[in-house]
Amino acid sequence: MAFIEFRDVCKTYRMGEVEIKALDNINFEIEQGEFVVILGASGAGKTTILNLLGGMDTLTTGTIEVDGRNVSSANDKELTEYRRHDIGFVFQFYNLVQNLTAFENVELARQICRDPIDGDEVLKLVGLEKRRDNFPSQLSGGEQQRVAIARAVAKNPKLLLCDEPTGALDYVTGKQVLKVLQDMSVERKMTVVMITHNAALADMGQKIIKVRSGKIEDIIINEHPKNVEDIEY
């Protein structure tokens, strides 16, 4: 059995009289330690997948299993537990707490989970040990995103979910961030699921799931994922 399984997942939004199918019978699997890229245009449904996977939203029909746990049938409390211990989330807009320093933002996440990684270690991992006492407003976007990754990783999650992590970043800093994510996957054998609309980034992934209009368009197994340094976009 795979680490993550999506089986016949449907998600329907009701907007007054109209039903919109955000996801329509999605099926895929992800193995432990895989770096997966979910690729799709705006509104294709990739964020919905991420929301469901991250326990932030509930599906309409189908099942999702993560590490043997049925996420789709979990209640609010179980979902909170799931997010707390199993998921690390990296947002497009970093979502750092403005009133906390880089280190404190990491600590914020660490304090709620069972087996966290040391804060300073994580910051070192993302190369920001020198900025540990800076507030988000004193950091560049890339640095902020790296703090965000550190915050996600510090929880020592089973699964790292990244929502367009470079979406708000310039090329160079974007690459730095992607590098960090790749290192996490390679060095720490962490399962990483990254959402992007940028096809150029797809080569990074060991598995690329292409989504279009709520359906899986294609699942590509990339035997030789590219190093971030080698990717141009």
Next chain:
Amino acid sequence: MFHRDTFRLIKKTRKRFITILLIVLIGVAFMVGLMSSAPTMRVSVDKYMDRSDFMDLQLYSSYGFDDRDVDALKKSDLIAGIYPTKFTDAFTQQGESQIVTRVQELDSTVNRIELAEGRMPRAENEALALGSSSFGSVFSIGDTVSLYLEDSELSETLSVTEYEIVGIARTPQYMASSKETSNLNNLTLDTVIFVDRDNFTADYYTSIYISLKGAAEYTAFSDDYKDYVTECADDLDKIISKQEVVRKEEIIEEITRQVAEGEKELEEKIGRAQAELDSGRQQLEDAYIQILVGEAQITANESQITSGEQEIAANEALLASAESQIAAGKRQITAQTGRSYEEAVTLVNLAYNIYNIADAIVGNSSTDSTLQEMIDRKKAEINTLGQENLQLTGENTTLEMEKAAVTAENTVLTETNNVLTQMNATLQAENDSLAAANVQLETEGKTEEIIANNLKIAENSLTIEANKATIASNDIKIAANNTKIAENDAKIAANNEKIVANNTQIGTLTEELGDLEMIIGMLGNVALGSIKDSINRMFGGDIKGVYASLQQLQRAEAQLNSGRQQIASARAELEAGKIRLASAKTELATGRAEYEKGMAELEKGQKQLDEEYEKARIELDKAKQQLDELPDAQWIVLDRTSHFSSYMFENNADQMSKIGYVFPVLFFLVAALVCMTTMKRLVDEERSQIGVFSALGFSKIKIASKYIIYALTASLAGSVVAIPVGMAIFPTVIYFCWKLMYDLPDMVLTMPAHIAVLGVCSFTLLMAMVTFIVVRGVLKENPSRLMRPKAPKTAKKIFLEHITPLWKRMSFTSKVTARNIIRYKSRFFMTVIGVAGCTSLLVLGFAIKDSVSQVVSIQYGDIITYDTTVTLESHEDMDSVLEKLKADKDVLYAVPHMTYSSMAYTEADEKAINVYVMEEDEIAGIIDLRQRRNGQPLTIEDGAVISEKFSKLCGVSVGDDITIESANGIKKQVEVTGICEMYTQHYLFISRENYEDIFNETVRYDSIALTSGEGAQLTEKYKDTPGVKNIVDFSGMKATFSNMFDSLNIIIVVIILAAGSLALVVIMNLTEVNISERIREIATLKVLGFNNGEVYSYIFKEVFILSLIGIIIGLPFGKLELIFVMDIIDMEMVMFSTAVQPSSYIFGFLITLAFTVLVILLMRKTLRNVQMVESLKSVE
């Protein structure tokens, strides 16, 4: 088109819109409500006053008024109504307490009373009692009210002094629950009764009520009204100053007449008294003469007694000589007889008798025969006579026997005769019947039978004749016998006669024989002739002489004895006379003493009379002198500012309006802050849109107008609701509260337009201004910057971080909270001020209640520790009553003191003050004299201690001198050495020593203050104790007060509601803004796996801490507000405590906290509903 966006915005952000609306609503409601309370009070009372034609002016005069005064006033065309009235103050007893009652006229046309209950009086002894819808009445219908005065007769001014209450009346004249001072020893008036005007007997009016033309058109208490009344009063002054003089002249005339009368009366009185004295003197002198006479008589009597005594002595000497003569006589007789006197007396008498007998018997006899022969002869004679008697007696016996036999024969004969006569009658009867039969027989012709009958008749006739012969012979015999009987009887009688004569002779002879035998016994058988000689020889030759001298001697002795008796009785008489004389002497002495006493008294009386006369004279002279110095009749014109109830009420209404101007400031401030926070957030959210509009070329004004309209709409909507709500609720509640102190009419709700406009405008403008300032700040930036996300505010290290040990221990949410709190200053202030306002209002509300009820509990619990006062009949009863009380173990302290009401004069003012005089070391038992601020005890050792309120009102401090009156009205200065805590009334405490030093008057204690033990019933126990005039227990007063103050709870409810809504709006707003601003952060936290509780604490900790800061700041502010409010509702006689009880702080704290928790609970749902998806959205 542009403004459609505004309304869409309102719809979108309705929570914030409602927040602004609510804060404006509360603020405006509070403001207009409080501000219109005073006008409502004034207008309601104005209507009431107009309705009863309440006086605008009241006139008093030092001499009263008469009809001429009233007529003079009536000429003025300013006067709408005028009513000259009489009233008098009197006491009445209700249970233990003495009630000061004013008796007033029932049907005054000015100050008309309203009948609230019962009926109007119909008889002169019926009355209405003053009542009130809010605090009842002292007397109820059916009560009997007996009025009296303590030191004079009430009946001099009031013809009826006992009334039955038949109804309850109300009048604005006595609206206030506390009343003015009465005319009785400065005591406060308790109640009023209304009676018929004819019951007042005074010949002048006490006062004149005047209502002015046109005055009712002005609202009472307004400046216009006051100006108008002052103007009218000035006009009336002309009449008044003229009447003052007229009245004085009348008075002078009257007093002059009275003085003259008084003089006359005095002379008469003195004359009468002098006459009485004189007649007394005369009587005494008469009595004195009698005493002198009595004394002379006694002297005469005394000399009589002396001469009597001498006489007795002389007689006694005579008697003594007689006695010795008698003794000599006796001795002579003894010598003559040779026997003792007594024997001699018997012997002489005997001898004298014998001599006489001998003389008688012997005289005719031969003197030769001897005594014995004579005796024998006599014996023989007696014997012969005896023999004769025996013979006669025998004869008589024979004669008697003969007589008896004849008598018996006669009896037989008589019997026989009787039988024969009987037989003759029978025979005759037979003959007659035979003769009759013969007549019959003859007619029948029976001759034979007739013959037989005739034979028979003849036979019978023969028998009859024979019988008759027998009878006749018998009768002869009887006659012969009777003769014989008579003969015998005569013989017997003769014999008996003889016997008697014989016996008499025998007697005489036997006597003679006895004498003779006696003589023979004495003298022997002497010859008869020598008897006399013998006797004479025996007695010295002359028995007769001896006998005679003996007789003489005996007579002399009898005389002597009677002489002795006479002397004894004379002596007894003399002794009795002496005793009588002694008692007469004593009587005279008493009489003399009495006379002297009477004389002394008379002199004293004379002296007194002279003194009295002089005193009266002086007084009359003084009166004459006063008359010369008589001041002009002073008319006092009082308007309503001097009318007690109106004045009190107006002051209270003014205080109310002050509060109305101050409290809304708090709401003003909070509203501004709420508006600012809300609008800032709104503008922040709309930032990019503003940028777009700006870029599109809309003017700044146009853009700003969107938000200003937003704020204005909210404000106006809030105001529209607030004005009716506020103007209805607050005045109603406040009016209700004032009803505790005033008998107010039904409330007339006034909604003064200017207040409404002021309320709406002030808040609306404030909102607009705040909004404008907020928007202007944003519009200063250029559009391009606006369209970009706002640069996050740079986080800074806060001071807490420098305290590393603390900071390290804080959780991350606490750190965020700490940083947030310090970062957003306007929110901080809004919340802190809002919450502090809420807390302080609550503290204020509870503290007002505390303060008012504390006045009672501190005043009557801690300060005045005595609970009972005993008033004595006289200060002379002090020792006996005090001794009893001190022996009672229920009495913890019994402190004698003197108390009276005095005027106290200071530079600033003059006020009535209660003066207490007692021993300086005893005061602690009944009153805890202490300074309020530090509780330091005070002593009255060095001078007077006055109450704090008095010192404040008159500006007197320690070391100052104030002038007070003594109990007898002497004015002197005393030094104030202490100012004591005291919440009601004005007091001055002074020690007896100081008092006596200052006033040079002796203190006579006439009251005792008692501190009683738990549950002691002293009133019952001592009310009938001799010397106790009155005993009053006022521990019940405390309970009454407490009940009254319970009504204050409604104020607390209003304050809690106002404060609560304030807190709710503010905290709600804060939370709402916090959540909306940090919605992204919250979503992120949720994504990170924070559970609900952790998210709540992340947000609410801030709210909670801000509230807490607000509460802590609010607590002392509550105290400040209390000081402020209490300063405003300053009452003349009451000092409110500004101490706040811990419980009030605790309630303020807890209730605000409860509001905070309530908001937090309400807002949890909002937090739960934050979607995690929000975290994925881009930054705007």
